[in-house]
Amino acid sequence: xxxxxxxxxxxVTQIEPGTARxxxxxxxxEIAVFHTMRGEFFALRNQCPHKQGPLSQGxxxxxxxxxxLHNWNISLRTGKALGDDxxxxxxxxxxxxxxxxxxxxxxxxxxxxxx
Amino acid sequence: MNAPVNFERDSFPGSGRxxxxxxxxxxxxxxxxxxxxxxxxxxxxxxxFGAEPRVNYNRIMLSxxxxxxxxxxxxxxxxxxxxxxxxITLVSGDKVVAIDRAAQSxxxxxxxxxxxxxxLIATGSDPFIIPVPGKDLDGVVTFRDLDDVDRMLxxxxxxxxxxxxxxxxxxxxxxHGLNLRGMKVTVIHLMPTLMERQLDEAAGYxxxxxxxxxxxxxxxxxxxxxILGEGGKVVGVRLEDGTEIPCDIVIMAVGIRPATxxxxxxxxxxxxxxxxxxxxxxxxxxxxxxGECVQHRGTCYGxxxxxxxxxxxxxxxxxxxxxxYEGSVTSTKLKVSGIDLFSAGDFxxxxxxxxxxxxxxxxxxxxxxIVRDDRVIGAVLYGDTADGSWYFDLMKKGADISPIREAxxxxxxxxxxxxxxxxxxxxxxxxxxxxxxxxxxxxxxxxVRTIQxxxxxxxxxRSSCKAxxxxxxxxxxVESLLAVTLGGEVQSxxxxxxxxxxxxxxxxxxxIVEKDLRxxxxxxxxxxxxxxxxxxxxxxxxxxxxxxxxxGEYVDDQKSRFVNERMHANIQKDGTYSVVPxxxxxxxxxxxxxxxxxxxxxxxxPMVKVTGGxxxxxxxxxxxxxxxxxxxxxxxxxxxGHAYGKSLRTVKTCVGSEWCxxxxxxxxxxxxxxxxxxxxxxxxxxxxIAVSGCPRNCAEATIKDFGVICVDSGYELHVGGxxxxxxxxxxxxxxxxxxxxxxxxxxxxxxxYREEAHYLERTAPWIERxxxxxxxxxxxxxxxxxxxxxRFRYSQQFMQDDPWAKxxxxxxxxxxxxxxxxxxxxxxxxxxxxxx
Numbered sequence: 001x002x003x004x005x006x007x008x009x010x011x012v013t014q015i016e017p018g019t020a021r022x023x024x025x026x027x028x029x030e031i032a033v034f035h036t037m038r039g040e041f042f043a044l045r046n047q048c049p050h051k052q053g054p055l056s057q058g059x060x061x062x063x064x065x066x067x068x069l070h071n072w073n074i075s076l077r078t079g080k081a082l083g084d085d086x087x088x089x090x091x092x093x094x095x096x097x098x099x100x101x102x103x104x105x106x107x108x109x110x111x112x113x114x115x
Numbered sequence: 116m117n118a119p120v121n122f123e124r125d126s127f128p129g130s131g132r133x134x135x136x137x138x139x140x141x142x143x144x145x146x147x148x149x150x151x152x153x154x155x156x157x158x159x160x161x162x163x164f165g166a167e168p169r170v171n172y173n174r175i176m177l178s179x180x181x182x183x184x185x186x187x188x189x190x191x192x193x194x195x196x197x198x199x200x201x202x203i204t205l206v207s208g209d210k211v212v213a214i215d216r217a218a219q220s221x222x223x224x225x226x227x228x229x230x231x232x233x234x235l236i237a238t239g240s241d242p243f244i245i246p247v248p249g250k251d252l253d254g255v256v257t258f259r260d261l262d263d264v265d266r267m268l269x270x271x272x273x274x275x276x277x278x279x280x281x282x283x284x285x286x287x288x289x290x291h292g293l294n295l296r297g298m299k300v301t302v303i304h305l306m307p308t309l310m311e312r313q314l315d316e317a318a319g320y321x322x323x324x325x326x327x328x329x330x331x332x333x334x335x336x337x338x339x340x341x342i343l344g345e346g347g348k349v350v351g352v353r354l355e356d357g358t359e360i361p362c363d364i365v366i367m368a369v370g371i372r373p374a375t376x377x378x379x380x381x382x383x384x385x386x387x388x389x390x391x392x393x394x395x396x397x398x399x400x401x402x403x404x405x406g407e408c409v410q411h412r413g414t415c416y417g418x419x420x421x422x423x424x425x426x427x428x429x430x431x432x433x434x435x436x437x438x439x440y441e442g443s444v445t446s447t448k449l450k451v452s453g454i455d456l457f458s459a460g461d462f463x464x465x466x467x468x469x470x471x472x473x474x475x476x477x478x479x480x481x482x483x484x485i486v487r488d489d490r491v492i493g494a495v496l497y498g499d500t501a502d503g504s505w506y507f508d509l510m511k512k513g514a515d516i517s518p519i520r521e522a523x524x525x526x527x528x529x530x531x532x533x534x535x536x537x538x539x540x541x542x543x544x545x546x547x548x549x550x551x552x553x554x555x556x557x558x559x560x561x562x563v564r565t566i567q568x569x570x571x572x573x574x575x576x577r578s579s580c581k582a583x584x585x586x587x588x589x590x591x592x593v594e595s596l597l598a599v600t601l602g603g604e605v606q607s608x609x610x611x612x613x614x615x616x617x618x619x620x621x622x623x624x625x626x627i628v629e630k631d632l633r634x635x636x637x638x639x640x641x642x643x644x645x646x647x648x649x650x651x652x653x654x655x656x657x658x659x660x661x662x663x664x665x666x667g668e669y670v671d672d673q674k675s676r677f678v679n680e681r682m683h684a685n686i687q688k689d690g691t692y693s694v695v696p697x698x699x700x701x702x703x704x705x706x707x708x709x710x711x712x713x714x715x716x717x718x719x720x721p722m723v724k725v726t727g728g729x730x731x732x733x734x735x736x737x738x739x740x741x742x743x744x745x746x747x748x749x750x751x752x753x754x755x756g757h758a759y760g761k762s763l764r765t766v767k768t769c770v771g772s773e774w775c776x777x778x779x780x781x782x783x784x785x786x787x788x789x790x791x792x793x794x795x796x797x798x799x800x801x802x803x804i805a806v807s808g809c810p811r812n813c814a815e816a817t818i819k820d821f822g823v824i825c826v827d828s829g830y831e832l833h834v835g836g837x838x839x840x841x842x843x844x845x846x847x848x849x850x851x852x853x854x855x856x857x858x859x860x861x862x863x864x865x866x867x868y869r870e871e872a873h874y875l876e877r878t879a880p881w882i883e884r885x886x887x888x889x890x891x892x893x894x895x896x897x898x899x900x901x902x903x904x905x906r907f908r909y910s911q912q913f914m915q916d917d918p919w920a921k922x923x924x925x926x927x928x929x930x931x932x933x934x935x936x937x938x939x940x941x942x943x944x945x946x947x948x949x950x951x
Contacts, residue, residue, distance in 0.1 A: 009934055013338060017307050018648075018674035021929065025937040033934060037648040037674075038462075039311045054690040057678040057738075059651040066651035068678035068686055073651075108937055 006095065006102035009033065012041065013099075020056040020065070022046055025108060031092055032056035033101065034076050036063050042076040043094040043103055049074075049087025132160045135433075136221055136231035138211045138377065140165025142174055143406025143422050144237030145193055150430030152201055158434060161203045162229055164221070167260055168208035170195055174260070175419050178285075178450045181264050181292030214381035216399055233433065236378055236389060236397070236404040240371035240417065245280065249342030254349030255365045258289045267366065271296035275363035278302075278352045280339055282309040284449060286368035287326070291451040293366070294331055301332040301360050303339055303352065305369075313447045313458035315647050317474075318481050318497040320636040325454055325479075334358075373408045373415050388415040393439035394432035395425055405429050411442060418445045446507045448500070457503035460493035460510050461485060468492065473524045474643040475499070481640065483647065484524055489517040502526040542595040551596070552582040552589045562593060566600045573597065573617075590617050590643070613652035615644050620656070620873035627664050635661065635672055649675075656874035659761065662797055663869050666910035673927065679759035681930065683918045684741055687734065692741060694733045695758035696748045697794060700768045700786035700806075701729030710751030714744050728765030728803065730756055739931050745919035754794075754917040761875070762797050763804070763865075766790035767815065771808035771825070780825035782808035785854055789823075789861055795914040796865065796907070799872040799881075804861070817845045820868075820878040821861055826850075830857040834864055834890070835882035843879040846887045848894075860894070863903035866910075867893055870903075 015021050015035040023031040023043075032046035032055050040063065046056050053069030063076045073082040079089040093104035135151070137144045140163050148161055165171075176190040198205045206223065213222045220230040242257035244250050256266045270277065271293055279290040282304030294300045302309075308319035309326075323333050338355035342365055351361040373388035384390040384398035388410030391397055395405050405425045407417055416422070421443035428440035446459030461468075462485055473482045480498030484491055484506060490513050494506040505527040509516060522529050547560030557580050565580040576582055576593055583593045612620050623642065632638045635657050639649060649657070654675035661669045679685050684692035696711065711731055715723055722734040736744055745755075758764060768786030772778035786806040793804065805816035806823040816822030818838035822845050824831040829852040833845030848864065851857050867890065872881040882890060894900055922931070 007937070013305065014929065014934060016336075016674070016929065019929075021932075021934045023934045023937060031937075037316050039306065039308065051688065052690075053688075054686075057682070057686060057690075059654060059677065060674065061648055061650045061654065062646065064650075069688065071651065 005105050007105045007108055009101045009103055011100055012096060015041070015101075018060050020058075020060065022054075022056045023103075030054075030056075031103070031108070033094070033103075034060060034065065036060060036076065038063070040076075041094055041096055041101060043092040044074070044076065044079055045090045045092070047089060048072055049081055049089050050085065055089070132158065133232040134230060135159035135161050135233045135235065136229050137161065137163040137235045137237060138214075138221065139163075139235075139237030139239060139406070139408075140167065140171050140205065140207060141237060141239050141406070142171070142192070142419065143239065143408075143426065144235065145171040146422060147235060147237065147403075147405050147426040147429050148201075148203065149193075150426045151433055154430055154434040154436075156201070159233070161201070162231075163198075163203060163205050164209065164211045164223060164229075165205065165207040166210045167262070169261065170198070170205070170207075172261070175450075177258070177261065177264050178288035178292060180261075181258075181267060181289065182295050182452070183292075184452065187261060211377060214377055214402075216381055216402070219401060232401070234402045235429075236402065236408060237406045238374040238377060238408045240407040241374045242367060243370045243372050244367055245339065245369055247339055247341055249344050249349070250367070252342055252344040252349045252365075253347050254344075254363065255342060255367060258285050258366055258368050259371075267293060267364065268296070270364040271298050273363065274298065276301070276361060277364045277366060278360055278362040279366045279368055280352070281366075281368035281370070282306075282333065282335065283312065283368065283370065284310060284447060286366070287322075288450055289366045289368055290326070290331055294329060298364075299332075300330075301334065301362070302326070303337045303354070303360075304333070304335045305338055307336045309333065309335065310449070310458075313462075313495075314456070314497075315462055315483065315495055316636060317472075317483070317640060317644075317647050318456070318458075318495050320634075321479060321481055321497045321640065322449075322454065322456060324637075371407065371417055373410070375408060378402075378404065378408070386410055393428065393441065394437050395429040395440065396432070403429055403433065411440065414442060416443065416445065418447065420445055444507075444511050446503070448503070455496075455498055455500040457494065457496040457500040459503070459507045460491075462493040462495050470645075470647060471524045472645050472647065474640055476641040476643065482524055486516065486520070486523075489515050489520070491516055491523075539595045539598050542592055543599045551592050557582040559596065562596050563600055566597060571597070571601060612656060613650055615639075615646040615649050615653050616642060618642055623657070624660050624664075624871075627660055633661065633665060633669065635675060659797060659799065659874050663910075667913040673930070680761070682738060682741065683745075683755055683759060683922065684736065685759045689735075691735045691737055693758075694736050694741070694744055694748075695726065695730055695756040696753035697756040697790075698730040698753075699790050700766055700783055702783065702787065703730075706751050707753055710748055710753065714747050717747070718744060726758070726765075728758070729767050730758075730765065732758065739933065742922045742925075742928070742931055746923035749917070749920050749923055755919045757795065760797065761800050763790075763793040763795070763802050765803060766793070767803070767805040767819070769806075769808045769813035771806075775808055777811060778808035778825070779827050780808055780830070780854075782806045782814065782823070782825050785823065785825075785830075785857065786814075788854070789858060792858060792862065792908075792911070793865060795916070796869070796911060797914065798865075798869055799874050800877045802865070802868075802878070818842065819845065821864060823857055823861075829853070832857060832860055832864075835878045835887070837877055837879040839877075841879070846882060848887075848891065859900055859904045862907040863894055863900040864890070866903040866907035869907070869910075 017035050018037045020032045020034040030046040032044055034042045046054050048055055048067040050072050051069055053067040055065050055067055057068040058065040064073050066073050072085050075082055079091040081087040092107040095102050171193040173190045173192050179185040209223045209225045211221045212224050220228050222228050242259045256263050276299040277293045279286045279302045282302050290300045290302045308316050309322050326333055340355045341353045343351040343353055349365050351359050353359045375385045375389050378389045379385045389397055389404040389408050391404050391409045391411050395403050397404050406422055424443055425440050428438055431438040449456040468485055468487045471484045478498055483495045485493040491506055491509045496503050516523055545559050549559045551557055551559050551562050561580055562582050565576055570576045570579045583590045611617055612623055630641055632641055638657055655677055658672050658675040673681050684694050718736055718740055720733045720735045724732045726732050766786045766789050768783045771782030772780055803819045804821045805814040805819040807814040807816045808825050816824050817833055818836040822833040829850055831850050832848045834848045836845035837843045868878055
C-alpha cells in the first residue's frame with residue numbers, strides 16, 4: 001500500500017519498547033526511531049534542540065524522551081521541548097503496517113537533499 | 116451437533132420479491148437478515164450460504180464453550196426452526212467460490228448457481244497464520260470456529276501441553292480454556308505487554324501476574340522461529356532465542372484478517388477490507404457487505420459491537436429508509452472468569468492528553484482514564500471494572516467532565532453525587548466511624564483527632580496514628596482530611612521520590628523489602644504510582660533500589676539506566692563516548708599501555724587524557740565501535756573502569772612504604788586490594804576511595820567517600836568527603852589496627868550507604884542528613900560490621916562480572932548498532948537502504 005512514498009526500515013521487533021535506535025542518513029542528520037513502553041513508534045531528528053544531544057540515548061517515559069546530555073524533556077509526538085525549556089526538533093512521519101516500520105520518504109529525502 | 120443442515124423451501128416463482136443472497140451464515144449475515152425481516156418481512160426471498168455445516172451461532176461465546184462454561188446448544192442464535200419459519204434457504208457446508216457480477220449470480224463449490232438482485236457479503240475474517248516453518252503440521256490449529264474448538268477439546272482430553280501463539284484477547288481466552296481443561300499452557304507473545312492493543316503496561320502486568328498464578332507460563336517479547344514436528348505432528352515450538360517448548364498442540368491466535376478474496380476477485384473495491392459507504396454498500400450498488408470483512412471510513416473492526424450498528428444501517432437502507440452508519444467507538448472485556456478487565460478508546464494518550472491514574476494495591480486494582488479537552492477519550496480498568504460502562508458512555512457522548520474531574524477516577528457513585536464531586540467535601544461528609552486506613556484500622560474520627568492534636572502534615576499523621584503508613588492507598592483521603600480539618604494550613608511533608616508518587620525515597624526503599632517487591636511495574640502498582648510507566652527520575656532510582664535489595668535475583672532494566680550506565684562509557688557533548696579501563700590502585704604495565712596506545716591509533720581517538728582518578732581516558736569513540744574497543748582492551752587483561760557509573764569509581768593510592776621514605780604502610784597494595792573488593796558495585800551515586808601511606812595524604816583521601824590514612828600504628832578511616840561542587844572534608848570514622856579490619860570497615864560502610872542513602876545522594880550530603888553519629892551508631896551495633904560486610908561481599912559475587920566482556924561477546928548488540936543506513940543518491944531521489 002503506497003509503499004512508494006514510504007521507506008521500509010524493517011520490522012517493529014528490532015526496537016525494544018522503552019528504547020530507540022538510530023538511522024544515519026548519508027550527507028544529512030541522523031534519525032532516531034523510538035518505541036514507547038505503551039507500544040507507539042516515533043521518528044525524530046537525533047538532536048536535542050538545546051545542545052544537539054543524541055536523543056536516541058535518553059530515557060523514554062510515557063511519550064517523552066529525556067535528553068542524555070542535560071535532561072531536557074522532548075515530546076516524541078511533537079518534537080517540542082516540555083516544561084520551561086523552549087525548542088523543537090523536527091519529527092519524521094512514521095507508520096506501522098503489518099509489523100514493519102515505514103518513514104515518509106520525502107521527509108527523509110528532503111533532509112538529505114537539503115544537506 | 117455437527118450434522119450438516121440444509122433447509123430447502125419451496126420456491127415462489129414469480130413471487131415478485133427481490134432475491135437477497137447472503138454469503139456467510141455467521142453473526143453479521145444473520146443479524147443483517149434479522150434486521151431486514153424486522154422491518155419488512157416480505158421484501159426479499161433470502162438464501163444464506165454458510166461454509167460451516169451448522170446453524171448460526173454466537174462466535175464470541177466459543178471461549179466459554181472451550182472453557183466448559185457453556186455448551187454449543189447454548190450459544191446457537193438461530194435454530195433450524197428460525198430458517199424454516201422465515202422461509203430462508205440455508206445452504207450450509209457449500210462454500211461460495213465466485214461472484215459473477217455481470218450475471219448477478221453466485222457460484223458455490225458444488226456447482227450450484229444462485230441468482231441475486233441484492234447480494235450481501237458477510238464473509239467475516241480469517242485467522243492470520245504466521246509464516247513459520249511447521250505451520251502446516253498436524254496439531255497446529257486456529258481459534259475461529261467450532262471445529263477449532265473440537266480439535267482443542269480432543270487434544271485436551273489426551274492431556275499434555277499446549278502452546279498458544281498470541282497473547283491478545285483470543286489467545287488468552289484459548290489459553291484460559293485449555294488451562295481449565297487440564298493442559299499445561301504456555302503463551303508466547305511477541306510484544307512485551309499482553310493485549311498491548313487494549314492494555315497499557317501496568318494493566319498488562321496485573322493480568323500477567325494473575326495468569327501466572329493460575330499456572331500458565333507467559334513468555335513476552337518472544338518470537339516464534341519454528342514449529343517443531345515429528346512424523347507430521349507437532350511436538351514443540353522453538354523461539355528466536357533458541358528456547359524449545361515441547362507441546363502437543365499449537366494454537367495460532369495472532370490476529371485476524373478480513374476475508375476479502377471473493378470480493379477482490381469479483382472486482383469490488385478492496386483495501387484492507389471490502390470498501391463500504393455509510394449504508395454498507397460496496398462499489399457495486401447491488402452488492403452490500405457487513406461485518407469484519409468490511410472497511411468503513413478507513414477502519415476494519417474485529418469486535419462484535421460495531422456489527423450491530425452496521426446491520427441496523429444496512430437494513431434501514433435495504434428497506435428504503437436509509438439512516439447511515441458513522442463508525443463505532445469500541446470497548447473490550449476479556450472473557451476469562453475471575454479476571455475483570457475493561458479497555459475502551461484511545462489509551463495511548465498523546466498531545467494534550469492527561470492521564471488520571473488510581474491504583475489500589477490491596478485489591479489489585481488499576482484504573483486509568485485518559486482525558487483530552489475535558490472529554491474522556493479512553494479508559495483502562497483492571498480488577499474493578501464496575502465503572503467501565505459509565506466511562507464508555509461518557510466517552511461515546513463526548514460529555515464535558517470538567518465539573519466532575521476531581522472525582523472522575525473514583526467512579527460514577529462518587530462523581531455524580533453533586534456536592535460530593537469535590538473529594539474534600541466527600542470526605543467531610545463521611546461519618547466519624549468510617550474506616551480510613553484499612554491496613555491499620557484507623558477511623559476518620561481518629562485521624563481528625565490526631566490532626567487536631569497537632570499532627571499538621573501527612574508524615575505527622577502517619578507517625579502518630581499510623582493512618583496511610585502502610586500501603587499508602589488511603590494517602591489521598593488523609594490529605595483531604597488534613598485539608599478539611601486545618602483549612603489552608605497543611606504543611607508539606609518530606610520531598611517525594613519524584614512527581615509520580617507520594618512516597619519518599621525512604622518509604623520506597625522500606626516498602627520494597629517489606630512487601631517483597633521485585634519488579635519496577637510491581638513497585639509502581641503496589642505503591643500507587645500516578646503515571647503509567649514512571650519518569651526519568653524514578654525509573655533509575657527504582658532500578659537501583661531493586662538491584663540493591665535483591666542481589667543476584669533482580670535483572671537490571673537497561674531502559675531505566677542513564678545513558679552512561681547503559682552504554683558503559685561516558686557520553687561527550689558531540690555524542691561520542693570516552694572509555695576508561697580499570698587500573699587497579701592506579702598501577703599499570705607495558706602490556707596495558709600498549710593496548711591503550713593501539714586502541715587510540717586503531718579507532719583514531721582524538722585525545723587521551725590522564726584522569727584525576729589515576730587512569731587513562733580515551734576520547735571520541737563512536738557507540739558502534741565500543742564493543743570492538745572493549746574486546747581489544749579485554750585482550751590485554753583490562754576490564755571496565757566504571758568511570759561512567761553511579762558505582763565504585765577508583766581507588767586512588769600513593770606509592771606508600773614500598774618506595775616512599777615517609778610511607779608507614781603499603782598503601783598501594785591496600786588500595787589494590789580494596790579496589791578488587793569493591794569494583795563493579797552499583798551505588799546510590801558515584802563513590803571514590805583513596806589510600807594514603809602517611810598523614811601527608813598525597814592520595815587526597817580526605818575528600819573521598821571513603822578514605823584511608825595510614826599511620827605507624829594502623830589505619831585511620833575517614834568518610835563523607837567530596838571534592839566536587841561543594842568541597843567537604845571527610846569525617847573521622849574510626850581507627851583500626853590491621854588491613855583486614857580496614858577492608859571490613861570499608862565493606863560495611865559502603866553497604867550501609869548502599870542500603871540507606873537516597874538515589875543520587877553522595878556520601879557527603881547523606882552523612883550531613885543523617886548525622887555522623889547515626890552512621891557510627893549503626894556500625895557500632897553488635898556484629899553490625901560483620902553483617903554489613905557480609906551482605907556487601909554477597910552482593911559483589913553478582914556484580915564483579917565485566918560488563919565490557921559481555922558486550923564484546925555480542926550481548927545487547929542493538930544498543931550499539933544502527934538500524935540501517937540511508938544513502939540517498941544525488942541523481943536519484945529514491946533513498947537506498949543498506950542494512951547495518
